[in-house]
Amino acid sequence: xxxxxxxxxxxxxxxxxxxxxxxxxxxxxxxxxxxxxxxxxxxxxxxxxxxxxxxxxxxxxxxxxxxxxxxxxxxxxxxxxxxxxxxxxxxxxxxxxxxxxxxxxxxxxxxxxxxxxxxxxxxxxxxxxxxxxxxxxxxxxxxxxxxxxxxxxxxxxxxxxxxxxxxxxxxxxxxxxxxxxxxxxxxxxxxxxxxxxxxxxxxxxxxxxxxxxxxxxxxxxxxxxxxxxxxxxxxxxxxxxxxxxxxxxxxxxxxxxxxxxxxxxxxxxxxxxxxxxxxxxxxxxxxxxxxxxxxxxxxxxxxxxxxxxxxxxxxxxxxxxxxxxxxxxxxxxxxxxxxxxxxxxxxxxxxxxxxxx
Numbered sequence: 001x002x003x004x005x006x007x008x009x010x011x012x013x014x015x016x017x018x019x020x021x022x023x024x025x026x027x028x029x030x031x032x033x034x035x036x037x038x039x040x041x042x043x044x045x046x047x048x049x050x051x052x053x054x055x056x057x058x059x060x061x062x063x064x065x066x067x068x069x070x071x072x073x074x075x076x077x078x079x080x081x082x083x084x085x086x087x088x089x090x091x092x093x094x095x096x097x098x099x100x101x102x103x104x105x106x107x108x109x110x111x112x113x114x115x116x117x118x119x120x121x122x123x124x125x126x127x128x129x130x131x132x133x134x135x136x137x138x139x140x141x142x143x144x145x146x147x148x149x150x151x152x153x154x155x156x157x158x159x160x161x162x163x164x165x166x167x168x169x170x171x172x173x174x175x176x177x178x179x180x181x182x183x184x185x186x187x188x189x190x191x192x193x194x195x196x197x198x199x200x201x202x203x204x205x206x207x208x209x210x211x212x213x214x215x216x217x218x219x220x221x222x223x224x225x226x227x228x229x230x231x232x233x234x235x236x237x238x239x240x241x242x243x244x245x246x247x248x249x250x251x252x253x254x255x256x257x258x259x260x261x262x263x264x265x266x267x268x269x270x271x272x273x274x275x276x277x278x279x280x281x282x283x284x285x286x287x288x289x290x291x292x293x294x295x296x297x298x299x300x301x302x303x304x305x306x307x308x309x310x311x312x313x314x315x316x317x318x319x320x321x322x323x324x325x326x327x328x329x330x331x332x333x334x335x336x337x338x339x340x341x342x343x344x345x346x347x348x349x350x351x352x353x354x355x356x357x
Contacts, residue, residue: 155174
Protein backbone atom coordinates (compact mmCIF):
# COMPACT_ATOMS: atom_id res chain seq x y z
CA UNK A 1 0.00 0.00 0.00
CA UNK A 2 1.30 3.41 -0.97
CA UNK A 3 1.82 5.75 1.95
CA UNK A 4 -0.02 8.94 0.99
CA UNK A 5 0.57 12.31 2.52
CA UNK A 6 -2.43 14.44 3.40
CA UNK A 7 -2.35 16.15 -0.01
CA UNK A 8 -1.43 13.04 -2.03
CA UNK A 9 -4.51 11.16 -0.76
CA UNK A 10 -6.81 13.61 -2.56
CA UNK A 11 -6.35 12.17 -6.05
CA UNK A 12 -7.01 8.48 -5.25
CA UNK A 13 -10.04 9.60 -3.24
CA UNK A 14 -11.35 11.46 -6.30
CA UNK A 15 -10.77 8.38 -8.44
CA UNK A 16 -12.57 6.15 -5.96
CA UNK A 17 -15.50 8.61 -5.76
CA UNK A 18 -15.82 8.66 -9.54
CA UNK A 19 -15.63 4.88 -9.93
CA UNK A 20 -18.09 4.30 -7.08
CA UNK A 21 -20.77 6.82 -8.05
CA UNK A 22 -20.42 7.54 -11.75
CA UNK A 23 -18.94 4.50 -13.48
CA UNK A 24 -21.74 2.51 -15.18
CA UNK A 25 -23.99 5.39 -14.15
CA UNK A 26 -27.63 4.72 -13.29
CA UNK A 27 -29.81 7.36 -11.71
CA UNK A 28 -31.53 5.08 -9.23
CA UNK A 29 -28.22 3.59 -8.05
CA UNK A 30 -26.61 7.02 -7.83
CA UNK A 31 -29.47 8.47 -5.79
CA UNK A 32 -29.42 5.49 -3.41
CA UNK A 33 -25.68 5.72 -2.83
CA UNK A 34 -25.71 9.52 -2.63
CA UNK A 35 -28.55 9.47 -0.11
CA UNK A 36 -26.71 6.99 2.11
CA UNK A 37 -23.50 9.02 1.88
CA UNK A 38 -25.39 12.23 2.69
CA UNK A 39 -27.01 10.67 5.76
CA UNK A 40 -23.80 8.97 6.88
CA UNK A 41 -21.46 11.93 6.46
CA UNK A 42 -23.90 14.73 7.19
CA UNK A 43 -23.17 16.80 4.07
CA UNK A 44 -26.50 18.17 2.89
CA UNK A 45 -27.42 21.23 0.85
CA UNK A 46 -30.31 23.13 2.39
CA UNK A 47 -33.15 24.48 0.30
CA UNK A 48 -36.30 26.49 0.81
CA UNK A 49 -39.50 25.88 -1.10
CA UNK A 50 -43.07 26.87 -0.36
CA UNK A 51 -46.45 26.86 -2.07
CA UNK A 52 -49.01 29.54 -1.10
CA UNK A 53 -52.05 28.22 0.78
CA UNK A 54 -50.68 24.65 0.85
CA UNK A 55 -51.00 24.72 4.63
CA UNK A 56 -54.08 26.81 5.31
CA UNK A 57 -54.16 25.88 9.02
CA UNK A 58 -53.27 28.66 11.43
CA UNK A 59 -51.63 27.11 14.48
CA UNK A 60 -51.84 29.04 17.73
CA UNK A 61 -48.48 28.23 19.30
CA UNK A 62 -49.40 29.84 22.65
CA UNK A 63 -52.56 27.77 22.95
CA UNK A 64 -50.72 24.63 21.87
CA UNK A 65 -48.01 25.23 24.50
CA UNK A 66 -50.61 25.79 27.21
CA UNK A 67 -52.39 22.58 26.20
CA UNK A 68 -49.18 20.49 26.23
CA UNK A 69 -48.12 21.87 29.63
CA UNK A 70 -51.53 21.59 31.24
CA UNK A 71 -51.40 19.44 34.43
CA UNK A 72 -53.85 16.90 33.04
CA UNK A 73 -51.88 16.44 29.81
CA UNK A 74 -48.35 16.88 31.20
CA UNK A 75 -47.65 13.12 31.70
CA UNK A 76 -48.50 12.50 28.04
CA UNK A 77 -46.21 15.36 27.02
CA UNK A 78 -43.35 13.95 29.10
CA UNK A 79 -43.82 10.46 27.65
CA UNK A 80 -43.97 11.92 24.16
CA UNK A 81 -40.75 13.87 24.73
CA UNK A 82 -39.03 10.72 26.02
CA UNK A 83 -40.28 8.75 23.01
CA UNK A 84 -38.99 11.41 20.62
CA UNK A 85 -35.61 11.45 22.40
CA UNK A 86 -35.29 7.64 22.26
CA UNK A 87 -36.29 7.66 18.61
CA UNK A 88 -33.58 10.24 17.93
CA UNK A 89 -31.00 8.09 19.72
CA UNK A 90 -32.09 5.07 17.67
CA UNK A 91 -31.75 7.10 14.46
CA UNK A 92 -28.19 8.02 15.45
CA UNK A 93 -27.46 4.32 16.00
CA UNK A 94 -28.85 3.51 12.55
CA UNK A 95 -26.64 6.20 11.04
CA UNK A 96 -23.66 4.55 12.76
CA UNK A 97 -24.53 1.21 11.18
CA UNK A 98 -24.97 2.88 7.81
CA UNK A 99 -21.54 4.48 8.18
CA UNK A 100 -19.97 1.07 8.80
CA UNK A 101 -21.75 -0.23 5.72
CA UNK A 102 -20.54 2.70 3.61
CA UNK A 103 -16.95 2.14 4.72
CA UNK A 104 -17.24 -1.54 3.77
CA UNK A 105 -18.68 -0.68 0.36
CA UNK A 106 -15.99 1.89 -0.41
CA UNK A 107 -13.22 -0.49 0.60
CA UNK A 108 -14.53 -3.49 -1.33
CA UNK A 109 -16.17 -1.53 -4.18
CA UNK A 110 -19.61 -3.03 -3.66
CA UNK A 111 -23.00 -1.31 -3.76
CA UNK A 112 -24.87 -3.74 -1.50
CA UNK A 113 -25.27 -1.26 1.32
CA UNK A 114 -27.98 -3.10 3.22
CA UNK A 115 -26.01 -6.34 3.27
CA UNK A 116 -22.83 -4.52 4.26
CA UNK A 117 -24.54 -2.73 7.15
CA UNK A 118 -25.81 -6.03 8.55
CA UNK A 119 -22.25 -7.36 8.78
CA UNK A 120 -21.27 -4.89 11.48
CA UNK A 121 -24.16 -4.88 13.93
CA UNK A 122 -21.96 -5.80 16.94
CA UNK A 123 -19.14 -3.42 15.97
CA UNK A 124 -21.60 -0.60 15.32
CA UNK A 125 -23.21 -1.12 18.72
CA UNK A 126 -19.87 -0.98 20.53
CA UNK A 127 -18.79 2.05 18.54
CA UNK A 128 -22.11 3.79 19.18
CA UNK A 129 -21.87 3.14 22.93
CA UNK A 130 -18.35 4.49 23.18
CA UNK A 131 -19.16 7.49 20.99
CA UNK A 132 -22.21 8.29 23.11
CA UNK A 133 -20.10 8.33 26.27
CA UNK A 134 -17.59 10.63 24.60
CA UNK A 135 -20.26 13.06 23.39
CA UNK A 136 -21.86 13.04 26.84
CA UNK A 137 -18.50 14.07 28.26
CA UNK A 138 -18.36 16.90 25.74
CA UNK A 139 -21.89 17.89 26.72
CA UNK A 140 -20.87 18.15 30.37
CA UNK A 141 -17.84 20.18 29.32
CA UNK A 142 -20.07 22.46 27.23
CA UNK A 143 -22.32 23.04 30.25
CA UNK A 144 -19.27 23.95 32.34
CA UNK A 145 -18.09 26.36 29.64
CA UNK A 146 -21.54 27.94 29.52
CA UNK A 147 -21.55 28.37 33.31
CA UNK A 148 -18.11 29.97 33.09
CA UNK A 149 -19.43 32.41 30.47
CA UNK A 150 -22.38 33.30 32.67
CA UNK A 151 -20.07 33.97 35.61
CA UNK A 152 -17.77 36.05 33.41
CA UNK A 153 -20.73 38.06 32.14
CA UNK A 154 -21.95 38.64 35.67
CA UNK A 155 -18.48 39.84 36.72
CA UNK A 156 -18.38 42.32 33.83
CA UNK A 157 -21.88 43.65 34.58
CA UNK A 158 -21.29 43.80 38.34
CA UNK A 159 -18.01 45.72 37.97
CA UNK A 160 -18.97 48.96 36.23
CA UNK A 161 -16.90 52.11 36.06
CA UNK A 162 -17.49 54.90 38.62
CA UNK A 163 -19.82 56.45 36.03
CA UNK A 164 -21.93 53.28 36.05
CA UNK A 165 -20.88 52.20 32.55
CA UNK A 166 -19.41 48.93 31.33
CA UNK A 167 -15.74 48.67 32.22
CA UNK A 168 -13.88 48.01 28.93
CA UNK A 169 -10.84 46.68 30.76
CA UNK A 170 -12.77 43.94 32.53
CA UNK A 171 -14.65 43.19 29.33
CA UNK A 172 -11.49 42.72 27.24
CA UNK A 173 -9.75 40.73 29.98
CA UNK A 174 -12.62 38.21 29.99
CA UNK A 175 -13.59 38.41 26.30
CA UNK A 176 -10.40 37.04 24.75
CA UNK A 177 -10.07 34.05 27.13
CA UNK A 178 -13.71 33.19 26.42
CA UNK A 179 -13.07 33.29 22.67
CA UNK A 180 -10.00 31.09 23.15
CA UNK A 181 -12.04 28.60 25.18
CA UNK A 182 -14.75 28.43 22.51
CA UNK A 183 -12.14 27.96 19.79
CA UNK A 184 -10.35 25.21 21.73
CA UNK A 185 -13.63 23.46 22.50
CA UNK A 186 -14.65 23.56 18.82
CA UNK A 187 -11.30 22.13 17.75
CA UNK A 188 -11.59 19.38 20.35
CA UNK A 189 -15.05 18.40 19.07
CA UNK A 190 -13.81 18.37 15.45
CA UNK A 191 -10.74 16.33 16.40
CA UNK A 192 -12.88 13.81 18.26
CA UNK A 193 -15.19 13.47 15.26
CA UNK A 194 -12.25 12.87 12.91
CA UNK A 195 -10.49 10.39 15.21
CA UNK A 196 -13.68 8.42 15.84
CA UNK A 197 -14.95 8.09 12.28
CA UNK A 198 -11.74 8.25 10.24
CA UNK A 199 -9.31 6.27 12.39
CA UNK A 200 -11.00 4.20 15.09
CA UNK A 201 -13.91 2.99 12.96
CA UNK A 202 -11.70 1.21 10.34
CA UNK A 203 -9.97 -0.79 13.10
CA UNK A 204 -13.30 -1.93 14.49
CA UNK A 205 -14.70 -2.70 11.03
CA UNK A 206 -11.70 -4.66 9.71
CA UNK A 207 -10.42 -6.39 12.86
CA UNK A 208 -13.54 -6.30 15.02
CA UNK A 209 -11.26 -4.73 17.63
CA UNK A 210 -12.65 -3.37 20.89
CA UNK A 211 -12.87 0.39 21.11
CA UNK A 212 -10.05 0.66 23.65
CA UNK A 213 -7.66 -1.40 21.50
CA UNK A 214 -8.57 0.58 18.38
CA UNK A 215 -7.93 3.83 20.22
CA UNK A 216 -4.55 2.57 21.43
CA UNK A 217 -3.56 1.66 17.85
CA UNK A 218 -4.68 5.06 16.55
CA UNK A 219 -2.89 6.94 19.32
CA UNK A 220 0.38 5.13 18.58
CA UNK A 221 0.16 5.99 14.87
CA UNK A 222 -0.67 9.64 15.56
CA UNK A 223 2.20 9.90 18.05
CA UNK A 224 4.66 8.51 15.49
CA UNK A 225 3.50 10.85 12.68
CA UNK A 226 2.29 14.04 14.35
CA UNK A 227 3.04 16.40 11.46
CA UNK A 228 1.41 14.17 8.85
CA UNK A 229 -1.75 13.72 10.88
CA UNK A 230 -1.87 17.45 11.66
CA UNK A 231 -1.77 18.18 7.92
CA UNK A 232 -4.56 15.69 7.38
CA UNK A 233 -6.64 17.26 10.12
CA UNK A 234 -6.26 20.72 8.58
CA UNK A 235 -7.25 19.51 5.11
CA UNK A 236 -10.00 17.34 6.57
CA UNK A 237 -11.63 20.45 8.00
CA UNK A 238 -10.79 22.87 5.19
CA UNK A 239 -11.85 20.81 2.17
CA UNK A 240 -15.51 20.33 3.20
CA UNK A 241 -15.79 24.05 3.89
CA UNK A 242 -14.34 25.02 0.52
CA UNK A 243 -16.21 22.32 -1.39
CA UNK A 244 -19.39 23.15 0.52
CA UNK A 245 -19.18 26.78 -0.57
CA UNK A 246 -18.70 25.84 -4.22
CA UNK A 247 -21.30 23.06 -4.29
CA UNK A 248 -23.71 25.12 -2.22
CA UNK A 249 -23.49 27.98 -4.72
CA UNK A 250 -24.04 25.62 -7.67
CA UNK A 251 -26.97 24.00 -5.90
CA UNK A 252 -28.42 27.44 -5.10
CA UNK A 253 -28.26 28.43 -8.78
CA UNK A 254 -29.89 25.18 -9.81
CA UNK A 255 -32.57 25.57 -7.15
CA UNK A 256 -33.33 29.09 -8.37
CA UNK A 257 -33.99 27.72 -11.84
CA UNK A 258 -35.94 24.61 -10.84
CA UNK A 259 -37.94 26.20 -8.02
CA UNK A 260 -38.56 29.25 -10.21
CA UNK A 261 -40.15 27.04 -12.85
CA UNK A 262 -42.21 25.19 -10.25
CA UNK A 263 -43.21 28.45 -8.57
CA UNK A 264 -44.32 30.04 -11.84
CA UNK A 265 -46.27 26.92 -12.74
CA UNK A 266 -48.00 26.89 -9.35
CA UNK A 267 -48.71 30.63 -9.57
CA UNK A 268 -50.22 30.14 -13.02
CA UNK A 269 -52.61 27.45 -11.83
CA UNK A 270 -53.53 29.48 -8.74
CA UNK A 271 -54.22 32.60 -10.84
CA UNK A 272 -56.30 30.59 -13.27
CA UNK A 273 -58.41 28.79 -10.65
CA UNK A 274 -58.41 31.29 -7.77
CA UNK A 275 -61.83 32.43 -6.60
CA UNK A 276 -63.67 29.55 -8.25
CA UNK A 277 -66.10 27.21 -6.55
CA UNK A 278 -67.21 23.63 -6.94
CA UNK A 279 -64.99 21.20 -8.79
CA UNK A 280 -62.49 23.92 -9.86
CA UNK A 281 -61.92 24.88 -6.21
CA UNK A 282 -61.18 21.26 -5.31
CA UNK A 283 -58.87 21.06 -8.32
CA UNK A 284 -57.02 24.17 -7.10
CA UNK A 285 -56.52 22.64 -3.64
CA UNK A 286 -55.28 19.39 -5.19
CA UNK A 287 -52.83 21.26 -7.41
CA UNK A 288 -51.48 23.25 -4.44
CA UNK A 289 -50.95 20.05 -2.47
CA UNK A 290 -49.38 18.36 -5.54
CA UNK A 291 -46.73 21.04 -5.98
CA UNK A 292 -45.68 20.80 -2.34
CA UNK A 293 -44.33 17.19 -2.40
CA UNK A 294 -43.09 17.78 -5.95
CA UNK A 295 -40.94 20.68 -4.79
CA UNK A 296 -39.77 18.84 -1.69
CA UNK A 297 -38.82 15.83 -3.79
CA UNK A 298 -36.88 17.94 -6.27
CA UNK A 299 -35.13 19.76 -3.42
CA UNK A 300 -34.09 16.49 -1.79
CA UNK A 301 -32.76 15.15 -5.10
CA UNK A 302 -30.67 18.29 -5.55
CA UNK A 303 -29.46 18.11 -1.93
CA UNK A 304 -28.26 14.50 -2.10
CA UNK A 305 -26.88 14.93 -5.64
CA UNK A 306 -24.48 17.55 -4.33
CA UNK A 307 -24.00 16.31 -0.77
CA UNK A 308 -23.58 12.62 -1.64
CA UNK A 309 -20.45 12.92 -3.83
CA UNK A 310 -18.85 15.18 -1.22
CA UNK A 311 -19.61 12.61 1.48
CA UNK A 312 -18.18 9.74 -0.57
CA UNK A 313 -15.07 11.77 -1.39
CA UNK A 314 -14.38 12.74 2.21
CA UNK A 315 -14.85 9.17 3.44
CA UNK A 316 -12.59 7.87 0.64
CA UNK A 317 -10.02 10.55 1.42
CA UNK A 318 -9.88 9.47 5.06
CA UNK A 319 -9.57 5.80 4.08
CA UNK A 320 -6.73 6.34 1.61
CA UNK A 321 -4.80 8.55 3.99
CA UNK A 322 -5.12 6.22 6.96
CA UNK A 323 -4.55 3.18 4.75
CA UNK A 324 -0.95 4.30 4.37
CA UNK A 325 -0.50 4.03 8.14
CA UNK A 326 -2.76 1.03 8.77
CA UNK A 327 -1.50 -1.94 6.73
CA UNK A 328 -4.65 -4.05 6.94
CA UNK A 329 -6.74 -1.20 5.52
CA UNK A 330 -4.14 -0.33 2.89
CA UNK A 331 -3.99 -3.91 1.61
CA UNK A 332 -7.77 -3.92 1.21
CA UNK A 333 -7.81 -0.63 -0.67
CA UNK A 334 -4.91 -1.61 -2.94
CA UNK A 335 -4.36 -5.38 -2.74
CA UNK A 336 -0.70 -6.33 -3.26
CA UNK A 337 0.12 -8.01 -6.54
CA UNK A 338 0.21 -11.83 -6.25
CA UNK A 339 3.71 -13.20 -6.20
CA UNK A 340 4.52 -15.43 -9.14
CA UNK A 341 5.67 -18.98 -8.49
CA UNK A 342 9.48 -19.43 -8.58
CA UNK A 343 10.99 -20.87 -11.75
CA UNK A 344 12.70 -24.26 -11.86
CA UNK A 345 16.18 -22.78 -11.55
CA UNK A 346 15.06 -20.59 -8.64
CA UNK A 347 13.58 -23.65 -6.91
CA UNK A 348 16.85 -25.54 -7.27
CA UNK A 349 18.77 -22.56 -5.87
CA UNK A 350 16.42 -22.34 -2.91
CA UNK A 351 16.82 -26.04 -2.18
CA UNK A 352 20.61 -25.75 -2.32
CA UNK A 353 20.60 -22.80 0.06
CA UNK A 354 18.33 -24.74 2.44
CA UNK A 355 20.79 -27.65 2.51
CA UNK A 356 23.72 -25.47 3.52
CA UNK A 357 24.40 -26.03 7.25
